[in-house]
Amino acid sequence: MYTQLNPKTKEKDFFGVFGSVIITLLLPTVVLFLYLCCNETYVIDGISIDFNKINEIVQDELIDNWKSLLLNFDCWLFYLCWFFGLVLFDLIMPGKTIHGVELRDGSKLEYLINGWQLSLLFVSLIIGRLFYVGDFNLPELRFLTDNYLSLAVTSFEFSILLSIFVYICSFIPLRDVNGLKTNERILAIGGNSGNLFFDWFIGRELNPRIKSWDIKLFCELRPGLLLWFLLNLSNLQKQYLELGYVTNSLVLVNLLQAFYIFDGVLNEEGCLTMMDITTDGFGFMLAFGDLTWLPFTYCLQSRYLSFKNYELSLIQSCLIVSIMIIGYYIFNSSNKQKSLFKKGKLPNLKSIQTESGSKLLIEGWWGLSQHINYFGDILIALSWCLPTGFNTPLTYFYIIYFTCLLLHRQTRDEDKCKKKYGKYWKEYQRLVPYKIVPYIY
Structure with a gap:
């Protein structure tokens, strides 16, 4: 089908550079807007929005507190420990090695599948922590509740840095096992336009890796998904500490979404044939989607219910x-x-x-x-x-x-x-x- 390994991109998705700029600016704004409509100070009621309340929040939390928001040491420490701690577990946990789909050069990448093992360890650590504390009052979950916006901003900044990193790496030649012959990296069909911003946004390299560790699959199934679970759990804890009980609506949302989250982690093998893995490059769009958009917008229902005691x-x-x-x-x-x-x-x-x-x-x-x-x-x-x-x-x-x-x-x-x-x-x-x-x- 392809006459060369990395043909130039002929058709740009999302209306090309213009669309990618709009999306890069719009999606973080949506995350911020959802926060402004559902927070400790103001929770939207009905279809009307109290813009006076939102203006107050913008002034207090964004304008007056912009340094702490953009450069929050505690949130950066937490997020780096969270991300690279999961990287470490992903590398050392045992599992089975399988091959992905055939690539354009005829090769198949190897993937270490250890979702079951990681899930058992993750849940065991949470249960063990609950027993150690002796009450549903984990300081780690309180940190998520108290620093929700700063963590969202931190994950956004991290996704920018990660997408810059993989974009630069896409230009570094690979070497074969003998270290003598350079080889081209396999680029995404849609991310090899030659335009720096568009390729950075859409993802230039198809499967960016550090040796055998696949960055794209990891981000798809680890830091964002599991942080979504913890954010939901923090909302559950918040309501419990305030009311002394938890409403059945919040419990139900937590259970339904937890099932979906761990079903995804446990069945990671199925992701290897999905369009995200087989077709799309890994750039800002997927990095932001996995690390910021997913956890901080998908938890909206549990966040809303933690403020509204709805049975x-x-x-x-x-x-x-x-x-x-x-x-x-x-x-x-x-x-x-x-x-x-x-x-x-x-x-x-x-x-x-x-x-x-x-x-x-x-x-x-x-x-x-x-x-x-x-x-x-x-x-x-x-x-x-x-x-x-x-x-x-x-x-x-x-x-x-x-x-x-x-x-x-x-x-x-x-x-x-x-x-x-x-x-x-x-x-x-x-x-x-x-x-x-x-x-x-």
Whole structure:
């Protein structure tokens, strides 16, 4: 398909340099806006925003306190210990070594898969710490609660530095095992435009590594995901210390999201075939998304509920759990079906044979829609938002954003498949016309 190892980028995603500049400025602003609408001083109520309150917070916490916010020694110490502590565990924990997808040069990268081991250690350390303290009053969780905004800013600054680091490294030649011959790094098809800012933003190198340690996979599944879990736990602790009990809505959000978090960590092998790993470069977009956006926006529901003492009825709780179960079943079973099919373990399922040797599955889950797993993902997102009630649309930010993200991914995937499969893709679209939601879209 490619005449050279690293062809120049012809089509820039996100409207090129202009779009990448807008996104680089806009997304951190969104994180800040969500904080301003949900904090110790002010929690949004209904659809109207009290801009006088927000102006006061901006003056007190951003303008008057900008040095502490941008250069917070305690937060930097915490974040560096957190990030590189997880790096250390990722390197020393035992696990199994598997190969990723075949790259353009015919090679396959090795990955150490140790999500089970790391999860057991992580949970054991938290439980052990609780027993040691003797009460649900961990100082580490209080630190997260008390320094939420400063930690978000610190993770943002760290993501900038990390993306600069991997961008510079993408120009350093690799050497073979004998140290005699230089080799090109494999760059992302979409990140080799030659424009410094765009390539830094989108990610120039496909799989930046330090020896065998993969930076992209680590950031995808370790620091952001597990920090999201701790932020949720800190919100739980905050409410417990203030009220002496925890509302069932906050418990439910914590449980549903914790299940999703550890399911991702435990099934990290499945990430090796995802677009983030196989196609996208690792630059500021993914670094910021993994390290800042994910933990500090995905915890919005638990953060909101820690301020609003909202109780759910038994029927409401059962309905929400049912939506989560249905969504997870669709998401998990459809992904598992496609994985087994690709391994040749479901030969009886109908498919379209293409000239490239690939097969397009048109039966089972994948006969219902082209991205039936996205439909499951949307139901999961809905189950996280519903426990917050219907007092404000702010807590439904996640499902709105996530649906837009999945729609964008769907269009990117469709463009890629049109170029790759040609007439076979047209036949596939005729047989499987729905893109995400069966019989609707």
